[in-house]
Amino acid sequence: xxxxxxxxxxxxxxxxxxxxxxxxxxxxxxxxxxxxxxxxxxxxxxxxxxxxxxxxxxxxxxxxxxxxxxxxxxxxxxxxxxxxxxxxxxxxxxxxxxxxxxxxxxxxxxxxxxxxxxxxxxxxxxxxxxxxxxxxxxxxxxxxxxxxxxxxxxxxxxxxxxxxxxxxxxxxxxxxxxxxxxxxxxxxxxxxxxxxxxxxxxxxxxxxxxxxxxxxxxxxxxxxxxxxxxxxxxxxxxxxxxxxxxxxxxxxxxxxxxxxxxxxxxxxxxxxxxxxxxxxxxxxxxxxxxxxxxxxxxxxxxxxxxxxxxxxxxxxxxxxxxxxxxxxxxxxxxxxxxxxxxxxxxxxxxxxxxxxxxxxxxxxxxxxxxxxxxxxxxxxxxxxxxxxxxxxxxxxxxxxxxxxxxxxxxxxxxxxxxxxxxxxxxxxxxxxxxxxxxxxxxxxxxxxxxxxxxxxxxxxxxxxxxxxxxxxxxxxxxxxxxxxxxxxxxxxxxxxxxxxxxxxxxxxxxxxxxxxxxxxxxxxxxxxxxxxxxxxxxxxxxxxxxxxxxxxxxxxxxxxxxxxxxxxxxxxxxxxxxxxxxxxxxxxxxxxxxxxxxxxxxxxxxxxxxxxxxxxxxxxxxxxxxxxxxxxxxxxxxxxxxxxxxxxxx
Numbered sequence: 001x002x003x004x005x006x007x008x009x010x011x012x013x014x015x016x017x018x019x020x021x022x023x024x025x026x027x028x029x030x031x032x033x034x035x036x037x038x039x040x041x042x043x044x045x046x047x048x049x050x051x052x053x054x055x056x057x058x059x060x061x062x063x064x065x066x067x068x069x070x071x072x073x074x075x076x077x078x079x080x081x082x083x084x085x086x087x088x089x090x091x092x093x094x095x096x097x098x099x100x101x102x103x104x105x106x107x108x109x110x111x112x113x114x115x116x117x118x119x120x121x122x123x124x125x126x127x128x129x130x131x132x133x134x135x136x137x138x139x140x141x142x143x144x145x146x147x148x149x150x151x152x153x154x155x156x157x158x159x160x161x162x163x164x165x166x167x168x169x170x171x172x173x174x175x176x177x178x179x180x181x182x183x184x185x186x187x188x189x190x191x192x193x194x195x196x197x198x199x200x201x202x203x204x205x206x207x208x209x210x211x212x213x214x215x216x217x218x219x220x221x222x223x224x225x226x227x228x229x230x231x232x233x234x235x236x237x238x239x240x241x242x243x244x245x246x247x248x249x250x251x252x253x254x255x256x257x258x259x260x261x262x263x264x265x266x267x268x269x270x271x272x273x274x275x276x277x278x279x280x281x282x283x284x285x286x287x288x289x290x291x292x293x294x295x296x297x298x299x300x301x302x303x304x305x306x307x308x309x310x311x312x313x314x315x316x317x318x319x320x321x322x323x324x325x326x327x328x329x330x331x332x333x334x335x336x337x338x339x340x341x342x343x344x345x346x347x348x349x350x351x352x353x354x355x356x357x358x359x360x361x362x363x364x365x366x367x368x369x370x371x372x373x374x375x376x377x378x379x380x381x382x383x384x385x386x387x388x389x390x391x392x393x394x395x396x397x398x399x400x401x402x403x404x405x406x407x408x409x410x411x412x413x414x415x416x417x418x419x420x421x422x423x424x425x426x427x428x429x430x431x432x433x434x435x436x437x438x439x440x441x442x443x444x445x446x447x448x449x450x451x452x453x454x455x456x457x458x459x460x461x462x463x464x465x466x467x468x469x470x471x472x473x474x475x476x477x478x479x480x481x482x483x484x485x486x487x488x489x490x491x492x493x494x495x496x497x498x499x500x501x502x503x504x505x506x507x508x509x510x511x512x513x514x515x516x517x518x519x520x521x522x523x524x525x526x527x528x529x530x531x532x533x534x535x536x537x538x539x540x541x542x543x544x545x546x547x548x549x550x551x552x553x554x555x556x557x558x559x560x561x562x563x564x565x566x567x568x569x570x571x572x573x574x575x576x577x578x579x580x581x582x583x584x585x586x587x588x589x590x591x592x593x594x595x596x597x598x599x600x601x602x603x604x605x606x607x608x609x610x611x612x613x614x615x616x617x618x619x620x621x622x623x624x625x626x627x628x629x630x631x632x633x634x635x636x637x638x639x640x641x642x643x644x645x646x647x648x649x650x
Contacts, residue, residue: 003153003157003237004152004229004233004237005068005069005152006151006152006225006228006232044081045079045080047074047080047082047083048083051084051087052078052083055083058086061094062094065090068086068089068090068152070203071086089152089205121196122195123195124194125174125177130194135194139209142215144214144216144217144218146209147211147218148208148209148210149207149210149228150208151206151208153203153204153205153236154203157237166196166197169197172232172235173195176235179231180193180210183227183228184210184212184218184219185218185219185220186217190212191210191212192212192213193210194208195207233341240341241338244337244338251327251330251331252331254327256358256364259315259327260361262321263318263364263368266284266318267372268502283310283313283317284314286310287365288372290310299366300359300362303366311353311366313353314365315353315358316351316353319351319352319353324352329349331357442521448478449475449486452474453471455474456468468493468498472490475489475493483517484513484517487513487517488510491507491508491510491513492507508543510543511543511544512544513543514543515537516543518533518534528566529563531554531558531566532563532565534554535552535558535566535569535570536569538550538554539578549579552579552580553579556570559590564593564597564602565594567590567591567593567594567597567602568591568599568601568602571586571587571591571602572587574590585616587615588609588616591609592606595626595629598633600633600636600637601630603629603630604630607626607630610623610626
């Protein structure tokens with residue numbers, strides 16, 4: 001049972017329906033028959049029939065009396081003494097329903113065992129003596145509601161913690177006056193309160209009277225009652241609760257860390273096409289796309305209601321992970337120990353998304369979705385090496401097919417960037433001045449590299465199972481031979497924790513090696529593919545500081561060579577104004593160029609822009625045509641690669 005009981009009532013007239021019962025109870029207060037019968041050691045005898053009848057009557061009239069400490073004692077040992085204690089306290093705590101305000105005030109000030117400051121036991125937060133008659137008139141003539149909280153402790157707790165005297169209660173209640181006002185929905189300047197301490201043998205308690213000088217003000221909700229109990233318990237049992245609060249904080253931090261770790265793992269699985277939770281992938285993809293087109297702060301409190309609902313669903317989906325759910329259970333278990341101090345029945349845990357202590361998890365999810373859209377999470381390579389053509393021929397160099405995930409090349413705006421369109425900015429040079437040499441294009445797509453990709457993704461058609469250890473060994477060997485593609489993939493395995501512990505530092509080191517290799521190849525002989533890869537790495541901040549200006553420069557060079565992947569990625573920069581002045585009309589043009597080369601991701605973007613009238617006029621027919629074109633393109637790619645991400649998109 002709770003170690004502090006707070007009963008909240010307010011004085012109002014009775015009803016005719018209960019008049020007979022109340023009359024009987026008032027007579028009992030006057031005669032105290034149940035008490036008078038306890039004589040000569042018979043207090044330990046079984047409760048009399050009349051006492052039992054009165055107990056039943058009280059419980060029918062005032063069901064919340066079951067929460068009293070005295071009732072717990074009576075149930076444990078139904079003798080005459082415990083019956084008398086329960087009957088007396090139950091009636092006392094319901095006098096506001098039986099008598100009028102003036103009589104109630106007189107009773108709590110003058111009843112037996114009240115601890116008196118002067119001629120009565122009434123006190124408030126001031127130092128001036130109170131005149132009982134004046135206070136009684138003030139309260140009885142008040143036109144509004146009057147609340148009558150009663151706060152009870154067990155005798156052993158009151159004695160041990162120093163709350164067995166009126167002065168301690170006066171100090172406590174004075175310090176909590178502002179919180180009482182807040183929970184009663186009363187302006188702090190309008191709150192009036194009085195109290196009296198009753199030093200009962202079993203369960204000492206304090207009676208309060210609270211009201212507002214503004215009769216139209218004040219109401220008390222269940223949440224307000226709970227907050228009042230919690231506030232009092234935190235102060236009274238402070239020393240005992242400190243270890244629990246420390247444990248609660250530790251559990252909270254562990255849960256937040258576990259949620260973040262699990263979220264990162266799920267996103268890595270999304271990147272690699274092995275995520276088994278279709279709903280999580282669907283929700284995160286949807287949130288990422290919506291956030292790309294949302295203005296304002298990317299924080300939960302600033303989102304529109306429909307996006308908040310998506311975030312809540314993701315958090316609750318995350319909570320289904322066994323590690324997260326166990327961390328939440330342990331936190332709530334500690335919370336329950338704290339609540340047990342002031343409530344009989346601790347509350348049930350809400351969904352993780354609705355728990356106020358874990359609001360940061362919602363913002364963590366939003367940030368991860370923004371990262372997906374900004375290119376921090378990238379989808380550079382196909383899931384199957386079947387999608388990788390043979391090594392490029394010098395006459396018409398064609399790099400391996402890459403399949404950018406929707407939004408992967410589309411950075412999220414973070415700073416206002418203004419500049420002229422790329423063709424007007426005087427970048428590294430025009431086609432005529434780039435000085436292409438005669439050196440052969442690099443031979444990076446060796447048999448060893450292709451085999452490493454097979455082990456990385458698995459190749460069911462050729463009977464090759466996923467084997468991260470083999471993939472790492474082959475990538476390392478190729479990297480040592482100066483292959484920047486292998487360096488990039490080796491770094492990516494470190495980043496995603498594939499066949500090893502995730503190591504962002506080591507990943508960046510290998511990304512930097514790869515970027516250096518791409519730059520060296522480009523210096524030797526400019527090529528649209530290396531320009532594209534360099535631009536992508538600057539956009540994502542892989543192996544270098546994130547630099548959208550540099551990204552736009554390099555992607556522009558590649559796009560000028562009609563490289564559809566670069567056109568698509570550059571379109572994303574123009575769409576969001578990263579490294580260039582935002583120009584959605586030009587983004588539409590770049591997507592169109594890529595789509596004309598049968599790139600389904602670009603067709604998908606065009607479908608959305610035409611549907612919404614972004615960078616173009618709304619055109620439902622054209623939108624549907626591009627969506628259909630994207631669907632057919634994704635279908636063809638899926639047949640080649642059996643890519644889970646493409647299957648999901650389809």
